[in-house]
Amino acid sequence: MRAPVDPTELSAADLARRTSLRRHKAFATGLLLVAAVLWLVLRAQEEGGPAWVGYARAAAEAGMVGGLADWFAVTALFRHPLGVPVPHTAIIPRRKDALGTSLGEFVGANFLAEDVVRGKLRRAEVTRRLGRWLRRPEGAARVTEELARVVRAGAGLLRDEQVVGVLERAALRRLGTTSVAPALGRLLDRVVDDGAHHGLVDLAAERTHDWLVANRESLLDLMTAQAPAWSPRWLDERVSERLYAELVRIAAGVRDDPAHDARGAIDRFLAQLARDLQQDAATVARVDGQVRALAEHPAVHRSFAQVVESGRTTLLELVDDPDSELRRRITDELAALGARLEDDAPLRAKVDARVEDLVGYVVSTYRDEILTLITDTVAAWDARSTARKVELQVGRDLQYIRVNGTVVGALAGLVIHGVADLLG
Template identity: 50%
Template sequence: MEQLTARDRGVPPAPGPNEEAKRVALVRMKLVALGFLLGATVIFVLTTIWQSAGAPGWVGYVKAAAEAGMVGALADWFAVTALFRHPLGIKIPHTAIIPTRKSQLGSSLGEFVGSNFLSEQVVRDRLRRVGIAGRLGEWIAKPANADRVTAELSTVVRGAITVLRDEDVQAVMEQAVVRRVVGVPWGPPLGKLLSSVLQDGAHRRLVDLLCDRAYEWVKDNHQTVLGVVSDRAPTWSPRFVDAMVADKVYGEVLSFAWLVKTDVEHPMRLAMDKFLLEFAHDMQTDPKTMERAEQVKQQVLDHPDVQNVIGSAWTTAKRMLLDAAEDPSSELRRRVRDGLVALGGRLASDDSMRGKVDDWLESAAAYIVVNYRDEITTLITDTVERWDAEETSRKIELQVGRDLQFIRINGTVVGALAGLVIYTVAQLIT
């Protein structure tokens, strides 16, 4: 049969490795309390016998004190014992209070904790006196502590990444990123972006670069231009005529490229600007242009290289995060550490920020207390209810029984003094 754990059997958790020491201390104190009772009993018996043999008058005072001490000791023994078990095994009503009323005691304890410790005002006052933000700021501002927090955060990140399944993360990325990109038309936003670029004149550097490259290419490819012109000349024309025409064409092309390169107001440049402005406008308003943009978007997303990039994005990011988290000298950990130190410094020195953080913590704690107080107190009541009654009584007695034995000792002493006073008053009256 499968062995049940203490928790499965409803046994409360063990108090710790010092249980044996507490048990010995409890037994010792019980013996001391019993010794007081036995001492009072012996004195009572001896004084009774002495009085029968004609003892002096003062013996009556001692006998009265011993008799009352016995009564007080027995009464307090009964009261203390009745908390944990039936005295002498006799099931007297209202005894063995803890075993028989365990559930009610757990419910009362939960209600007491909820009313006196989990009230919103108590939590707010306590947090306000503690000043968590200031203490946290002073602690985390120290580089050694920031290093420790960074290391712990790195451990958490590594654990979270390791637990996540690649296929689940990939599915989330496709849902959150790829489908969102597919669902949004590209034409209008790209057209608006292009319009902004054209209005700011930021495209002119690109146009300058294209014009420069075009001129340099024409200048460096004299033979290529000549070859193109000669290849398209009629077969019946003389070669020297073709060479003259080709050279003339090359000169005109080179001159044209130079003018476009050097004249920012050249008609070619202006025509290019006009074309780009019209194209940007069409991407935002013309259905055909927008449809073509959507076709280009789909072609880009369906390209095998793009699909490979999307498929390997999480794998790449995962490897980068793991490497950065494991390396104490990585840029990520260094930035996190520096950020923590800076945050701690601000919390320690900036009263406004510290006040905001404290207010946020108080509000968060108050929200938890107000909305989940019953669940928290239920944890107490349910836990106590699952405990075994007899075992619970034994363990509680082990924890507080030693102190309760002082009640028996005090009962013996106080009872003896009370008996002595009563006997003295009686003697004075008579």
């Protein structure tokens, strides 16, 4: 006997399919029983009865035979009819692995062929549709929300001390083993060439001048105190005032004159430092040594987790607020990208080509692995589960074969009996 099905193994959809299958099975079986009962009743009344009884009996008999034959054929797909191991029955359980292989080959030939996938993508106009969807406010907002969820999930990992520890070791170890001086030199060289440091020099000159003005008395007392003991007091004060005034004048000149010699000296110093960081072995070794010492300092290790937590908190605040500047900017940029993808034909063609190449590479490279997923999944199913899964999917439609067998058989029996009567 067939083992009962555990309802906990079935999904809600499978349970609904099972109910429908049972209902259709009952209908097909009931129709077969009706044909059998009619055959028994009419057979007993055929002798001496009216002519139509013979026709009805022949139709019932042929319908019963057709229904039984189709019941046997449908049942033989999934199990041995009545539990009897008739040859060439229980086809799906016996041929499960071969069916899985055939299914994989069918999918590979008809769905995962590179030319088929490329043609489908080309006809689908994926980039145009994506652009049309993105340029709508709700589309761009939806993508922004999904990105925010991804960021939230990633930020949640940063609560784990082990994850933070791995990041700390990876970052600081790389910082301690990589020579950073040449990179710093190239960066500084670029900054000097672009004049990006001039704003910082302006700020430093302004603050220096303001500090000198604000601390006049303290500086005069300090300079006077440094004078030799043998010099007169009045001379010390005059010299200090003169020196202080010169310092203020120089600071004001540097602040106000973009072409001041001091500024040029700073530019030359930074340019030379940039070259030394890239070319001078002693400078490179000294800077890298300081970086390694910094990476190994316990205070840096203690501060890493705090920096990660602060960054995580700031990031979450930005992505959790639907009205944050970050989310608005991302949404606007996505909408602008969507408009370009829909309106800019050359860009769209370029993106379509890249998508086709990417998908084509994935299909051609990993096609066998994808097909192995199908065959291995089917191979992992036991025979009874495989038959049950297939029967739940197609069994309801197969019951119509039984119904048709009974009905068509009855009509065929009626025709055959009529022909026999005509031929005497």
